[in-house]
Amino acid sequence: MIRITQTIAIDESELTLEFIRSSGPGGQNVNKVATAVQLRFDVAGSDSLPDDVRERLVRLAGKKMTDDGSLIITARRYRTQAANREDAIERLVALIKKAAAKQKPRKKTKPTQASRERRLQDKRHRSKIKRLRKDVPSDDD
Numbered sequence: 068m069i070r071i072t073q074t075i076a077i078d079e080s081e082l083t084l085e086f087i088r089s090s091g092p093g094g095q096n097v098n099k100v101a102t103a104v105q106l107r108f109d110v111a112g113s114d115s116l117p118d119d120v121r122e123r124l125v126r127l128a129g130k131k132m133t134d135d136g137s138l139i140i141t142a143r144r145y146r147t148q149a150a151n152r153e154d155a156i157e158r159l160v161a162l163i164k165k166a167a168a169k170q171k172p173r174k175k176t177k178p179t180q181a182s183r184e185r186r187l188q189d190k191r192h193r194s195k196i197k198r199l200r201k202d203v204p205s206d207d208d
Contacts (some may be wrong), residue, residue: 069156071163077115082159083107084152089143103143106155111136116163124166138162 069077089103110116110124110132128138140162142155178186 069160071160071167075115075117075120075163075167077108077113077163081108081113081115082156084155086148087141089151102146102148102151103141104148104151104155106140106142106152106159108138108140108159109136110138119169120163120167124163127162127166 069079069082071077083106085105085107086101087103087105088101110121110128113121116124124138125132125136131139133139138159140155140158142151142158144154145151
């Protein structure tokens, strides 16, 4: 079991790990060894996630979500399978933790009278500066 929060835990059997060849530098080792990890988690079919967390997770995941409701995380930061596996699981846990945290609703506020007055004073000051930059018409005309 992978514990995410006090109330949310995911069974490791819900995760599918596939080892793939990593791109980038590494010489001939890159062409021989499959060190990158592709982690799949079926968000739509998981019973471990509450509905509200599932909805926020789908929104947060963005392009990492497939059409059938699976979340795909690819980890290729390290040169070993074990380190990339841990990295992928840590990233999944972090994403679910972020989805589990409820955002508090924003309270609408109005600017204070003093801040409105300061803003208008600054606008008048800026206007005066720009007005003084203009050419003064000469009396010769």
